[in-house]
Amino acid sequence: PADAAAVAMVMLPSMTRAGYPRPFSATLIAASASTAILIPPSVALILYSIVVPGVDLRALFAAGLFPGMLAGAALLVPAWWLARRYRWEAPENVERPPLAESFRQAIPALFAPILILGGLRSGLFTPTEAAVVAVAYGVVVGLWLTRELGWRDLWELFGEAAVISGVVMLIIALAGIFAWAGTMLGTFRHLAEWVIALSDNGTLLLVMIMLAVLVAGMLLDAISIYLILMPILIPVMQHFDWNPVWFGILLAMNIAIGQFTPPVAVNLMVTTEVARVRLEQTIGWAMVFVLAMAVALALVVVFPGIALWLPGVLGYNV
Template identity: 60%
Template sequence: MLDANLALLLSFAVLLLIGTPIAVALGIGAVVGILIGLDLLALGMIGTNAYAAVAKYPLIAIPLFILTGMIFERSGVAARLVTFAQACIGPRKGGLALVAVLVCMIMGGMSGSGVADAAAVATVMLPSMLKAGYPKPFTASIIAASASTAILIPPSIALIVYSVIVPGLDLRALFAAGLIPGVLMGLAIAVPVVWLSRRHGFGAGEGTERPPFWPALRAALPGLLAPVIILGGLRSGLFTPTETAVVAVAYGLLVGVVIYRTMGPREIYAVLADSAKISAVLMLIISLAGLFAWAGATMGAFRATADLVLSISDNEWVILALVMLVMLLAGMVLDGVSIFLIALPLLIPIVQAFGWSYVWFGVVISINIAIGQVTPPVAVNLMVTAKIARIPLETTFRWVGWLLVAMIAVLVLIIAFPEIALWLPRVLGYRIT
């Protein structure tokens, strides 16, 4: 059985390393493990378990929130949020950089995806920041880092997946737990952003005119209300997370079609088609990850791996540091959803062994993954912004290091003081496990 467990994990790892799509690597790894560790009759369970992995009501929220994010991205919300943020912050050195951080955080409360957030904000902010005297590498770095807060600020798609995999976890508690750390991370990123801007004289060409506040607020208000509707609906109990996603889509269409009038039949069709493609890929990964998890759990591969990790030390801080290192490396090459699907079956026994809170642990590893998404040499978010800016990825390394220090400081803070994450769900009366 040990050989089968090794075959399961090694075949997946090797396929991933040679560039095989993650869904294919998960599926083939599961089949290899089943063939070696079980028997041919077990192959008959492949279809059942692959279907069971996606036949879960909470997962309906994922394609709906993907659609919500794309609707708000293409309806002109981001551009209006930029104008409103400029009206709040005003013209000053580092002002546009702060605007980028703030808009990324707000857009993260609509899209739930760091990559989508980075792409939307970079497209809108890059021309104006370049005109104001910000270098492309610096601009790409701060947008990539700020967009990573989307994995924490509700409605995070990665946290939805986390809540489905961990049994008995209240998604509302997880969303509430991610809110304060997400805001803290945005504020932490803003500190070196302002310091670097002023030290190097960036933003000297921002001008002296501040956009009128009230017209900017009126124009941005429909977009600003989106996170309020999402979080308010969850908190009031009026909607379940899945129903909230449906309401968010309907509200996004209302904003784009009726209020802003930037979306017609052609734009709606394009949004539906593009979000369907992204959702299909994501659900395929979830389906085959479910098959991989079933094969690993049936053969005891995940428990054996967890026992191996726990045998390294009986000190929970040593084990947590090891887990954080692995999550950081994974975050450099994979998105948060894929990491949760692959790693959680291995990590759940470790969390149980030390009695850690699943809610707190979900926030901690989400921050770690967010750091990985802007950590060279791969850095998923950074690759997106660098591509939009048309610059080599290595030109951003000089700037992104300062932002990583700020993000790591928040991670250490949440690990040292778990109540920063757990206080809000506790006050709201959610069950913390």
């Protein structure tokens, strides 16, 4: 949702000037923002590596790259086709900034993921330390390189980060109590046995789980879904011998779809508020992008190598 809000504030005015309808623009931005859950460094994947024992976070980060790119391409194709069909294009008098200058200005931002992933890959720092390095790098760039941050802005950002962290930690604490109670009472074990008993066909059961996670993604955030559902899904995953890295990416892709699927779509609610359009105006466009992302998800289901090839090449434990 934060990605959706930040991008919408910048892109919506430009897309509107270029002739794109506001409901379409709001939907496209909401759908695109949902792919952030797959691209490192992903908070959801970090949490998944904590909840599921024995999963290498570096393998998860590497596994999310190609599915994330595939999800982005899946959204790009219908967006391009619709723009051509309805002749949405920028007026000729719109001045475009020079490509070389724009790229030069973007270099500090583009270097951030290189710094994070390079440090993780080389073993220079842990995922937790990578977060500290990323924040420190952003502060240095904002204060002294681009000078877009002031000391007063930094203080406000610290306050906002404290509030967000407090909310996340409260969710984790309550979910931890929920997980402890469910484990001690045997509820999760009974639920897992019930799920396994539904079908001996692993493929059919996987489809059913994906549909359930999709519905959960329409109602909850990724952190809550992982903390609530994983105690139930881990025994199922182990029973059918599903690769935990591949399964984690499938869950992330499914949650991403749920974040812009009406009637309850967190990302879509954010972008429609920015665009000042009603949620019901975006339903038709949302279904187009849901279908496109579902195709990308199906490809990762059928061809696990899309997710597992890169971590295997890098020598991570998959």
